[in-house]
Amino acid sequence: xDFSAITVLCVGDVMLDRFLYGRMERISPEAPVPVLLLDxxxxxxxxxxxxxxNILSLGGRAVLxxxxxxxxxxxxxxxxxxxxxxxxxxxxxxxxxxxICKTRFIAAHQQVVRVDEESRSGLxxxxxxxxxxxxxxxxxxxxxxxxxxxxxxxxxxxxxxHLFAQAEYLGVPVFVDPKSTDYSLYRGxxxxxxxxxxxAAASAMPVxxxxxxxxAARTVMERAEAQAILATRSEKGMMLVRRNGPALSVPAxxxxxxxxxxxxxxxIATMALAVGAGMSFxxxxxxxxxxAGVVVGKLGTATADIGEVLRELDxxxxxxxxxxxTAPLLPLEAMRAQVDRWRARGLKxxxxxxxxxxxxxxxxxxxxxxxxxxxxxxxxxxxxxSVRRLKGETRPVNTLEARATVMGALRMVDAVVAFDDDTPLxxxxxxxxxxxxxxxxxxxxTVVGADLVLGAGGRLVLADLRQGxxxxxxxxxxRS
Numbered sequence: 151x152d153f154s155a156i157t158v159l160c161v162g163d164v165m166l167d168r169f170l171y172g173r174m175e176r177i178s179p180e181a182p183v184p185v186l187l188l189d190x191x192x193x194x195x196x197x198x199x200x201x202x203x204n205i206l207s208l209g210g211r212a213v214l215x216x217x218x219x220x221x222x223x224x225x226x227x228x229x230x231x232x233x234x235x236x237x238x239x240x241x242x243x244x245x246x247x248x249x250i251c252k253t254r255f256i257a258a259h260q261q262v263v264r265v266d267e268e269s270r271s272g273l274x275x276x277x278x279x280x281x282x283x284x285x286x287x288x289x290x291x292x293x294x295x296x297x298x299x300x301x302x303x304x305x306x307x308x309x310x311x312h313l314f315a316q317a318e319y320l321g322v323p324v325f326v327d328p329k330s331t332d333y334s335l336y337r338g339x340x341x342x343x344x345x346x347x348x349x350a351a352a353s354a355m356p357v358x359x360x361x362x363x364x365x366a367a368r369t370v371m372e373r374a375e376a377q378a379i380l381a382t383r384s385e386k387g388m389m390l391v392r393r394n395g396p397a398l399s400v401p402a403x404x405x406x407x408x409x410x411x412x413x414x415x416x417x418i419a420t421m422a423l424a425v426g427a428g429m430s431f432x433x434x435x436x437x438x439x440x441x442a443g444v445v446v447g448k449l450g451t452a453t454a455d456i457g458e459v460l461r462e463l464d465x466x467x468x469x470x471x472x473x474x475x476t477a478p479l480l481p482l483e484a485m486r487a488q489v490d491r492w493r494a495r496g497l498k499x500x501x502x503x504x505x506x507x508x509x510x511x512x513x514x515x516x517x518x519x520x521x522x523x524x525x526x527x528x529x530x531x532x533x534x535x536s537v538r539r540l541k542g543e544t545r546p547v548n549t550l551e552a553r554a555t556v557m558g559a560l561r562m563v564d565a566v567v568a569f570d571d572d573t574p575l576x577x578x579x580x581x582x583x584x585x586x587x588x589x590x591x592x593x594x595x596t597v598v599g600a601d602l603v604l605g606a607g608g609r610l611v612l613a614d615l616r617q618g619x620x621x622x623x624x625x626x627x628x629r630s
Contacts, residue, residue, distance in 0.1 A: 163298060218244065
């Protein structure tokens with residue numbers, strides 16, 4: 151998983167996050183409030199700036215567009231942005247607006263109070279012109295756009311209209327972290343990422359169950375004419391709802407949560423990078439879920455680096471999706487989730503299929519060649535009913551469960567799935583492997599699903615066959 155060639159344009163409310171750490175030792179004699187004795191301070195870009203920081207931490211590059219003021223906080227913020235490798239500071243300086251600054255006082259790992267400095271006035275014409283000019287200047291050099299709408303003024307209708315028009319013209323996907331309940335402002339977005347509370351407010355619908363979340367997401371998706379909604383649901387995980395596809399949920403992995411601030415920035419930064427790098431929305435969601443899991447385990451506005459995300463994906467891989475399914479035989483949806491996790495780690499997934507009723511050296515040779523052509527190999531087995539239709543009422547000799555157990559024990563096989571149709575076409579369509587493997591007795595024209603895989607940029611491998619080995623011959627010798 152390499153994002154080094156991906157640049158993301160981050161547009162939105164840029165702010166300075168200031169953290170003041172200290173100890174509470176007494177109550178003030180002036181008022182019944184604690185006295186905080188300061189020990190340390192940290193200052194870093196927040197809001198859209200934190201999205202840019204996440205992109206850098208994950209190995210990508212960012213261009214940051216927003217507003218800063220002519221004040222101490224603005225100078226501090228611009229100083230924090232200066233010299234950061236991979237970040238281009240394209241923020242505009244406002245003559246009338248202060249820099250947004252959030253100061254958090256922290257004692258014993260807990261926030262005591264937060265002080266916000268900001269203007270709530272509407273965007274001035276000159277500010278809007280400067281922002282639109284910055285967007286135009288940089289849109290052509292990026293692979294994705296993130297809109298970080300914190301409701302502080304930058305994401306005004308005129309700016310968003312200009313941004314979406316530019317993105318549509320150049321074919322650049324736009325990801326939106328929304329604040330407004332009017333999702334028509336985000337018309338044309340590739341993906342909008344509300345949390346559950348924001349989705350409920352925008353749709354005026356309940357969002358407690360998965361069915362309710364999907365219904366609410368489809369409602370706001372229509373208003374925004376968006377391709378997808380990614381609803382983040384805190385400890386319940388995430389749900390991706392595509393315009394022309396089924397909803398897909400992933401759970402949050404159980405962990406100790408220290409601070410959720412900034413997790414939404416991490417999610418949208420990861421989604422933009424992953425889709426910009428060519429991943430599907432489903433694959434990108436799994437990477438984003440892993441990245442969010444990393445940052446909620448840290449205190450304060452935090453980022454996840456690529457190494458931490460890869461380790462989290464490994465842990466999720468070992469844990470599975472928590473649906474109770476275990477190897478060697480996975481249901482199709484669990485198998486798709488497993489394939490997405492592998493792909494999120496940059497692994498190539500191979501696929502082969504068959505009855506595999508009685509394993510013989512020919513099977514072993516085919517599986518070895520298949521595994522050599524990929525990083526992870528999925529074997530699809532015909533169900534018992536499917537085998538009977540293809541081979542007759544006396545087959546299979548071994549049940550599906552028995553065949554799956556043996557197949558799953560082979561070192562070259564990483565996962566096993568079953569299909570009940572006469573062909574694995576639908577299974578291939580769902581999993582869309584990178585490599586499709588069959589024996590050399592087939593041709594590219596006769597391999598089921600080859601057109602799908604090749605059309606998606608994958609490849610077909612026709613494995614050499616070991617002559618003199620067949621299940622039918624083995625059964626015949628045993629019966630004679």
